[in-house]
Amino acid sequence: MSTPDFTRRFINLASPRLGAVVTAATDDFFADKARLIDPADPVFIVGKYDDNGKWMDGWESRRKRTTGHDHCIIKLGQPGIIEGFNIDTSHFTGNFPPAASIDVCSSDADVPGSDADWQELVAPTDLNGDSHHYIEARSEKPCTHLRLNILPDGGIARLRVYGSFYKNWQPADYENEIDLVAAENGGRPIVANNEHFGILANIMAPGRGINMGDGWETRRRREPGNDWAIVALGHKGSVEGVVVDTAHFKGNFPSAISLQAACVETGTDTSLPVQSQFWQEILPKQPLTADAIHEFREAVDVIGPVTHVRVNIYPDGGISRLRLLGKLSAE
Template identity: 55%
Template sequence: MFDDLRRQFVDLAQPRLGSEVVFATDDFFADKARLIAPTEPVFIPGKYDDNGKWMDGWESRRKRTPGHDWCVVKLGVPGIVAGFEIDTRHFTGNYPPGAEVELCVSDEQVPGDDAGWVKVTPRLELKGNDRAWFPVEHATPATHVRLHIFPDGGVARLRVWGRVDPDWSKVGEGEAIDLLAMAWGGRGIVANDEHFGRVENMTAPGRGVDMGDGWETRRRREPGHDWSILELGTFGRVNEVVVDTAHFKGNYPDRCSIQATARAHGAPHEIAQQAESWPVLLPEVKLQADHIHIFRSELADLGPIRFVRLNIYPDGGVSRLRMMGTVAR
């Protein structure tokens, strides 16, 4: 299920988009910032700090007064929320049995109770050492999430699955932007192989921090080549492509090419079938290790596009893919 979610949506609460946990009523046992850490939660036997057992998540102390605990996550970019993943892995005798989630739109760092919070879930029942998905219907873009836990305890991770809702009015006429950037709504759809790294990493801000922060396939032992399909945040005319193989030295692709189209439809596997016959945007070009490759004159004029297929030959890793261009108005 969770693999399907990331093919439809992005985690709006991920720190690399600028999201952060800005408030918690109590994080005595485990720092609130860990709640949205991009890594999978871990359990380290025998690891303690001054306050007790170290846990990979957000954990409040045992409440001895009336009330409950909550925290606030400020999203790095506004987004339409489709649902929440509440992960209590490794929290067994210390997880909260109940939770509720609220959303709001605010310019404040930590919105108060008067910020127009909207409750988007009923009282949710949680289990220990579990991952649960709670879909919501809320068409208004959100900037903040408030997670209530009843009455106290620990949550390993909160994922806020949805779609970035860019303000295109901020993009000037003819202004060049990275149309594939996660912050502008770009996303990975599907790939034939994501053994070492996810497709969505190629749309993330900045350069990759290490080999794990990119798309990387396993070593191909059979004929053919690997590929991935991504969606731009909106229709745009691409005039520059950047293929960054940062940190990929003994495992970068030897060559790459890119196909593109304006329209695609259906499930990821159906789009993958359609992509085989998409027109060529960038013909097959040679790549180097740990290098920023910029292509301009090599690009075909396909007009406005929305979807791209990156082909790598025969396999390997790409840190970032940038599709620089202008919004088609």
């Protein structure tokens, strides 16, 4: 199934491993609100029931017998700029809401109070059962909370919130070495020539990969050449060290990796693949091994501030994490 561009160029901000949590719901009688942001794809288990009825993999409220509607509140791990959503009703057929809307706000509380300035980001939108609903909607300001309104009741399997984290950099941050491409520092995927077994965004996630599916992995290459990807740093900076982790990739790790980089002043994400072929090499071709952390310092050519990095893997395969260590540029 083809998905919109924003699902590949941005990360899922509503990911528990990035600190997101479901903090409140008006009702979750049939299915726990926490399942709404479970990173795993929803499943349907025939014949599975609990004390309240049929077990469903998502958030589901009881049948409403009064006016009004149900809602659920998600707190992001840190402020983010939202670019789009996937409201997923997979496996909800006779119990999905006819419509939904989404509000956003910024608050320091787990559950924003009555004085919260909620702003509608997604107007009431018709939903279908057992379907993905991709909605492009950009927040003009960083937000910390989302309120998913279901009209009037029912169940949603998953909510994915695509965007990038907003960092309010402090003067002290410019003195310290950080991971310039980490998702929590505003890094984001741009494009990969192939993501058959694992998406590019995974390599920016915190911690080590939990399994082979928690990385970027391409299909087996049956033609000359090599696979590649482009990532954007969270802030312009100078790359001084590189860490490549092939955790869990044992029979399918790339034989080698190289990196190119540039300070991109103009253009669009779509124009980058052509330009990137001629970017300056900052890490010449280095061998990789299975299920291991590879650290590179002496081999890195520090060329000054850059904004984007091209990752070349030879000839194909998967890597779990990429860390681009360096300092922020004050330019």
